[in-house]
Every structure is written in structure tokens, then in C-alpha cells.
Amino acid sequence: MEVRCGERRIILDAGSGIRALGERLRDAGGRVEAAVLLSHYHYDHLQGIPFFAPLAEPANRFTFLGPRREGRSVQDALEGQMVPPYFPVTLDQIARATLDFRSIEPGEPFNIGPVRITSAELEHPGGNLGYRLEFAGRSLVYATDVEHTDKPAESLVELARGADVLLHDAMYTGPEYEARRGWGHSTWNGALATAKAAKVKRLVLFHHDPERDDRALDALLWQARSSFPRTTAAREGQTIRVVRG
Numbered sequence: 001m002e003v004r005c006g007e008r009r010i011i012l013d014a015g016s017g018i019r020a021l022g023e024r025l026r027d028a029g030g031r032v033e034a035a036v037l038l039s040h041y042h043y044d045h046l047q048g049i050p051f052f053a054p055l056a057e058p059a060n061r062f063t064f065l066g067p068r069r070e071g072r073s074v075q076d077a078l079e080g081q082m083v084p085p086y087f088p089v090t091l092d093q094i095a096r097a098t099l100d101f102r103s104i105e106p107g108e109p110f111n112i113g114p115v116r117i118t119s120a121e122l123e124h125p126g127g128n129l130g131y132r133l134e135f136a137g138r139s140l141v142y143a144t145d146v147e148h149t150d151k152p153a154e155s156l157v158e159l160a161r162g163a164d165v166l167l168h169d170a171m172y173t174g175p176e177y178e179a180r181r182g183w184g185h186s187t188w189n190g191a192l193a194t195a196k197a198a199k200v201k202r203l204v205l206f207h208h209d210p211e212r213d214d215r216a217l218d219a220l221l222w223q224a225r226s227s228f229p230r231t232t233a234a235r236e237g238q239t240i241r242v243v244r245g
């Protein structure tokens with residue numbers, strides 16, 4: 001996810017989608033400066049980094065932010081996935097851009113330029129941070145990889161309270177979830193329940209199961225909208241304008 005707040009560019013996680021973003025930024029030309037805010041270090045949230053072309057441009061500048069996990073800093077986590085035999089080129093060898101790394105404390109608010117960020121620990125194996133971004137009176141909450149009990153996670157409802165947009169994990173259907181308890185993901189119904197409890201203005205379902213095709217996603221969205229009309233299913237390349245609700 002790329003979030004634009006005025007001139008400020010914040011990238012949320014760095015899965016395979018960041019490769020296409022890199023192409024777009026390269027084609028747009030000019031210098032790129034961005035903060036890359038990482039929720040956690042599972043592969044599906046990191047694997048695009050070695051293929052993110054703007055890292056190779058000397059004029060660019062990136063600040064990677066994330067929590068310490070298992071005694072490793074955000075820098076350790078990024079460098080650790082780019083060593084042989086996992087990948088032939090190290091981060092240091094690829095990056096001509098200026099790179100900064102900043103460890104963040106879960107739950108402790110901080111700023112990225114004019115953007116205020118708060119975070120909350122979400123239920124996921126190994127930990128995962130949900131983020132709330134506030135800028136110019138608008139708010140967006142990013143909640144990927146979150147498991148709920150039979151009711152919404154209180155910490156997430158608190159984080160998402162009244163947000164203009166909630167991006168929420170929608171990995172499973174109810175029946176699929178039964179066999180995958182404890183895997184750290186939500187059902188689309190869990191996303192709806194959280195959106196309602198937090199009274200958000202708009203819900204965007206994402207982190208779809210990779211096996212869910214467009215037709216299945218449309219059917220799911222149809223059902224979701226009957227209970228929470230302002231719901232969208234995210235797709236790659238989509239742009240969402242965050243307006244004051």
C-alpha cells in the first residue's frame with residue numbers, strides 16, 4: 001500500500017506489490033523519498049524489497065520503520081532476508097539510495113513528517129502491528145494479519161475508532177477459518193464486525209486468500225455490502241481517495 005499525504009509518501013509493507021510500485025515511481029521520473037512502515041517480517045510482507053527498483057537510484061532516500069522482533073531490529077530483518085542462499089545480492093550491494101532505519105516501540109505514537117502514527121499489537125503468530133495514520137483531519141487504519149476471537153479484537157477497535165478508512169485482513173470465509181484457527185488471520189465477517197464496532201466510515205477488505213479468484217471475491221463483496229454498504233475489496237493498482245467522512 002502506498003499512502004500519499006500531501007507531498008509525503010508512506011509505503012505500508014513490502015510484499016510483491018512493491019515491485020509494481022517501483023516501476024511506476026521509476027516511470028514517473030524524479031527523486032523518490034519515502035518512509036516504508038513495516039507491520040511485521042513475514043515473507044509476504046517483505047519479499048518485494050529485493051525487486052524494488054528505486055532502491056538502486058542514488059538520488060532516492062528511504063526510511064524503513066518497524067518494531068524489534070526476536071531481538072532483531074528492522075535493519076537486521078531486512079538485511080537477513082538478502083543473504084545467500086536466499087538471495088544472491090545483499091541489501092547493501094543493491095542499495096545506491098540513502099537508507100535509514102528506525103525502530104519503533106509498539107503502542108508509542110510517533111510522526112513521519114506531518115503524519116501522526118499510532119500502533120497497536122494485533123493477534124498474529126510472532127506479533128504484528130496495526131497502524132493508524134492521521135493527516136489533515138483524515139485517518140486511515142492498516143490492519144493486516146489479525147485473528148479475532150468470536151468478537152472483534154478490543155485493541156484494534158480502539159485503534160480504528162471512527163477512522164475514515166479501515167484496511168482489514170479478509171483472508172478467510174467462515175468455513176475456511178474453522179480449519180485454520182490460530183493461523184493469525186481474519187474472516188471477511190470478522191472485518192465487518194470490527195468495522196461496525198469501531199464505527200469506521202469505510203472498509204477495504206484486503207490480504208485476500210491467494211486462491212480466491214475475482215468471481216469469488218465479487219460474491220463475497222456482495223454479501224459484505226448487504227451488512228456494511230461502504231465496503232470495497234482492494235485490488236492491485238487501485239487508488240482510494242480518503243475524504244473526511
Ligand SMILES: [Zn+2]
Nearest residue numbers: 040042124145
Ligand atoms: Zn503474517
Ligand SMILES: [Zn+2]
Nearest residue numbers: 042044045145
Ligand atoms: Zn500476511
